[in-house]
Amino acid sequence: MKQTSESPIISQLALDLIAARFRALGEPTRLRLLNLLMQKEHTVGQLVDASDSGQANISKHLAVLREAGMIGMKKVGLTTVCFVADPVVHELCDLMCNRLREEMESKAEALAFDPKI
Numbered sequence: 001m002k003q004t005s006e007s008p009i010i011s012q013l014a015l016d017l018i019a020a021r022f023r024a025l026g027e028p029t030r031l032r033l034l035n036l037l038m039q040k041e042h043t044v045g046q047l048v049d050a051s052d053s054g055q056a057n058i059s060k061h062l063a064v065l066r067e068a069g070m071i072g073m074k075k076v077g078l079t080t081v082c083f084v085a086d087p088v089v090h091e092l093c094d095l096m097c098n099r100l101r102e103e104m105e106s107k108a109e110a111l112a113f114d115p116k117i
Helices: 012-025 028-039 044-050 055-067 088-111
Strands: 071-076 079-084
Touching: 012 028, 012 055, 028 044, 028 055, 028 071, 028 079, 028 088, 044 055, 044 079, 055 071
Parallel strands: none
Antiparallel strands: 071 079
């Protein structure tokens, strides 16, 4: 993290919480689940159907995301509905996707064929 003379020193507890959030994002299945949930709310069953994993595995990943504060769950009758609980998730994903897009465009330009050479 970039520190400036105006930036406060981050406590160990805060660093641990930040690391837990990044660990939650560090698994492709959880990123796929977040991607689906950023589109709209889904039931656990819908998320299982949309994935290549079983219900127990998806529930485990959803628990990690919920513990990190990224998603919420609500009961609707007998069904559990999942949703993005922290709007920063959208911002973080947009930030990363835009940055990757810029890097890929830069690499594509560098690899472009120049007929003058």
